[in-house]
Amino acid sequence: MLPTPRPELMRMPQVAHGSLDYAELAGLGLDPDRTLDFSANINPYGPSPAVTKALAGVPVHRYPDREALALRRALAAHLGASPEQVIVGNGSTELLWLVALAFVRAGDPVVVVEPTFGEYARALALMGATIYRPTARPDRAFQVPLDEVAGDLRRSRPRLLFLCNPNNPTGVLLPPDSVLAWARDCPETLFVVDESYLAFASGARSVLDGAHENVLVLRSMTKDYALAGLRLGYAVGHPEVVDALARARPPWSVSALAQAAGIAALEDQAHLLRSLKLLAEAKRALVEGLGHLGLEPVPSAANFFLVPVGNGAALRRALLQRGILVRDCESFGLPAYIRIATRRTEENGRLLSAVAEVGL
Ligand SMILES: Cc1ncc(COP(=O)(O)O)c(C=O)c1O
Numbered sequence: 001m002l003p004t005p006r007p008e009l010m011r012m013p014q015v016a017h018g019s020l021d022y023a024e025l026a027g028l029g030l031d032p033d034r035t036l037d038f039s040a041n042i043n044p045y046g047p048s049p050a051v052t053k054a055l056a057g058v059p060v061h062r063y064p065d066r067e068a069l070a071l072r073r074a075l076a077a078h079l080g081a082s083p084e085q086v087i088v089g090n091g092s093t094e095l096l097w098l099v100a101l102a103f104v105r106a107g108d109p110v111v112v113v114e115p116t117f118g119e120y121a122r123a124l125a126l127m128g129a130t131i132y133r134p135t136a137r138p139d140r141a142f143q144v145p146l147d148e149v150a151g152d153l154r155r156s157r158p159r160l161l162f163l164c165n166p167n168n169p170t171g172v173l174l175p176p177d178s179v180l181a182w183a184r185d186c187p188e189t190l191f192v193v194d195e196s197y198l199a200f201a202s203g204a205r206s207v208l209d210g211a212h213e214n215v216l217v218l219r220s221m222t223k224d225y226a227l228a229g230l231r232l233g234y235a236v237g238h239p240e241v242v243d244a245l246a247r248a249r250p251p252w253s254v255s256a257l258a259q260a261a262g263i264a265a266l267e268d269q270a271h272l273l274r275s276l277k278l279l280a281e282a283k284r285a286l287v288e289g290l291g292h293l294g295l296e297p298v299p300s301a302a303n304f305f306l307v308p309v310g311n312g313a314a315l316r317r318a319l320l321q322r323g324i325l326v327r328d329c330e331s332f333g334l335p336a337y338i339r340i341a342t343r344r345t346e347e348n349g350r351l352l353s354a355v356a357e358v359g360l
Contacts, residue, residue: 006126008106008125008126008127008128009126011125012122012125012126013118013121013122013125015118015119015121015122015331016118016330016331017118018037018039018040018041018327018339018341019037019039019040019228020032020035020037020039020040020325028320028321030320030323034323035320035323035324035325036323036324036325036343036347036350036351037325037341037343038324038325038326038327038340038341038342038343038351039325039326039327039339039341040228040341041168041197041200041223041302041303041304041341042222042223042226042228042341043200043223043224043225043226043275043276043279043303044226044279044341044342044343044344044347045226045274045275045278045279045344046226046275047225047226047227047261047265047271048225048264048265048267048268048271048272049268049271050264050265050267050268050271051225051227051261051264051265051268053264054260054261054263054264055257055260055261057260058256058257058260059256060256060257062256063252063256064252064254064255064256064258064259065256065259066251066252068088068254068259069083070259070263071088071254071259071262071263072086072087072088072234074262074263074266074267075088075234075236075262075266078266079208079236081208081236082239084239084242084243085236085237085238085239085242086234086235086236086242087234087235087242087245087246087249088232088233088234088254088259088262089232089233089234089235089245089249089253089254090231090232090233090253090254090255090258091220091222091231091232091233092194092196092218092219092220092222092233092234092235093119093233094231094233094249094253095218095233095234095235095245096119096120096123096162096192096194096218097119097123098245098248098249099123099160099190099192099216099235099245100123100124100126100127100129101123101127101248102244102245102247102248103159103160103190103244104124104127104128104129104159104160105127105128105159106127106128106129107128107129107130108127108128108129108130108158108159109129109130109132109156109157109158109159110124110129110130110131110132110158110159110160110161110162111131111132111133111134111149111152111153111156111158111160111161111162112124112131112132112133112161112162113133113134113135113136113144113145113149113161113162113163113164113167114133114134114135114136114332114333115135115136115169115170115329115332115333115334116162116163116164116167116168116169116332117164117168117194118331118332120162120164120192120194121133124162129159130156132152132156132158134148134149134151134152135148135333136167136170136172138308138334141172141298141299142167142170142172142298142306143172144163144167144172144174144178146178149161149182150182153182153185153186153189157186157188157189158186158189159189159190160189160190160191160192161182161189161190161191161192162192162194163179163191163192163193163194164193164194164196164197165179165193165194165195165198165207166197166198166200166201166204166300166301166302168196168197168302168304169304169306169327169329169332169334169337169339170298170300170306171197171298171299171300171301171302171304171305171306172300172301173201173204173301173302175205176205176206176207176209176210177210179191179193179207179215180207180210180212180215183212183214183215184212186214187213187214188214189214190214190215190216190241191207191212191214191215191216192216192218193207193215193216193217193218194217194218195207195208195217195218195219196218196219196220196223196233197223197224197302197303197304198219199223199224199272199276200223200224200276200279200280200301200302200303201301201302202276202280204301208236213238213241214238214241215237216235216236216237216238216241216242217235217236217237218233218234218235219233219234219235219236220232220233221233221234221262221265223303224272224276225262225265225266225272227258227261227262227265230255230257230258230261231254231255231258232254232258232259232261232262278344279303279342281345282342282343282344282345282348283303283305283342285345285348286340286342286348286351286352287305289348289349289352290307290340290352290355293352293355293356294360295307295308295309295355295360296308297340298337303341303342304339304340304341304342305339305340306329306334306337306338306339307337307338307339307340308336308337309336309337309338309360310336310360311335311336312328312329312330312334312335312336312337312338313328313330313335315328315338315355315358315360316328316338318358319351319354319355319358322354322357322358324350324351324354326338326339326340326351327339327340327341
């Protein structure tokens with residue numbers, strides 16, 4: 001008989017994600033290069049040209065710097081923090097897994113504010129945590145259920161709390177003050193705030209500005225800086241928390257290419273700001289276009305937004321047959337919704353035509 005894996009592994013929830021599923025496309029006879037992906041929330045204007053240039057000069061025969069010191073120094077300077085407060089990871093996904101690995105014991109109470117990115121609960125389930133899930137509701141405009149969160153914090157005194165801000169998939173932005181007040185009231189809880197989409201929310205404040213010892217901020221460089229294929233993210237927090245994550249991390253998890261790309265991307269803020277401005281305008285026009293088709297997108301602070309369509313999976317299927325991929329929201333417990341990430345104006349036009357053709 002084969003050795004059996006840990007029981008927690010078998011009980012872990014299966015998590016769906018956006019982005020192209022190459023096997024699915026092959027099954028449908030679709031060419032990935034000709035499929036327009038509205039399902040992954042990535043800056044469609046791509047990375048800075050400086051990134052491509054930097055990649056060409058990276059020696060790939062050597063191991064990367066295990067500590068990623070140059071990149072951490074660049075991030076620290078960008079954030080007004082010290083390098084000891086910053087850790088980089090193979091995408092923010094690796095970092096949130098490290099948080100679970102480093103801090104959560106079997107049976108620990110933890111809080112995940114739902115509906116949200118599925119990896120938090122997956123990582124926590126593998127650690128055997130008891131997960132409390134205060135959940136934002138459609139009939140309350142998907143606002144973070146502050147009373148429910150406060151109740152779960154009071155009753156369970158959790159080891160940690162995960163909050164995504166602005167939230168995936170709802171796009172709802174919570175001002176940092178609530179999190180900072182919770183952090184003050186619950187010093188024994190680690191508040192992990194995933195700000196992977198904060199750059200897309202023009203003018204939004206970061207919870208970093210109110211720096212609390214028990215707040216850890218996660219950021220992705222795969223979304224705003226468009227480095228999804230390279231995988232790069234970072235976390236900022238108290239040096240002792242950051243050190244715990246560093247101890248749990250496998251060595252060399254951030255490649256030399258990703259480190260060089262990260263430094264080059266950070267140096268070209270003009271490219272980022274230009275593309276974010278174009279994207280905000282493209283989003284406004286796309287939301288308006290969907291409105292003209294009789295749809296009512298949910299107001300969102302991010303580059304993506306939810307749209308109630310009746311049967312999300314059916315619309316996804318119909319659009320995919322036309323070479324257009326959107327995210328159906330069944331896995332978020334919202335089967336009546338799709339999530340659309342804004343792309344460039346001309347591509348958004350193709351989505352609008354396809355939706356009009358399919359009808360609802
Ligand atoms: C909220 C949120 N956090 C983190 C991630 C993971 O991003 P990364 O590519 O940095 O691993 C995603 C990806 O979809 C996300 O939606």
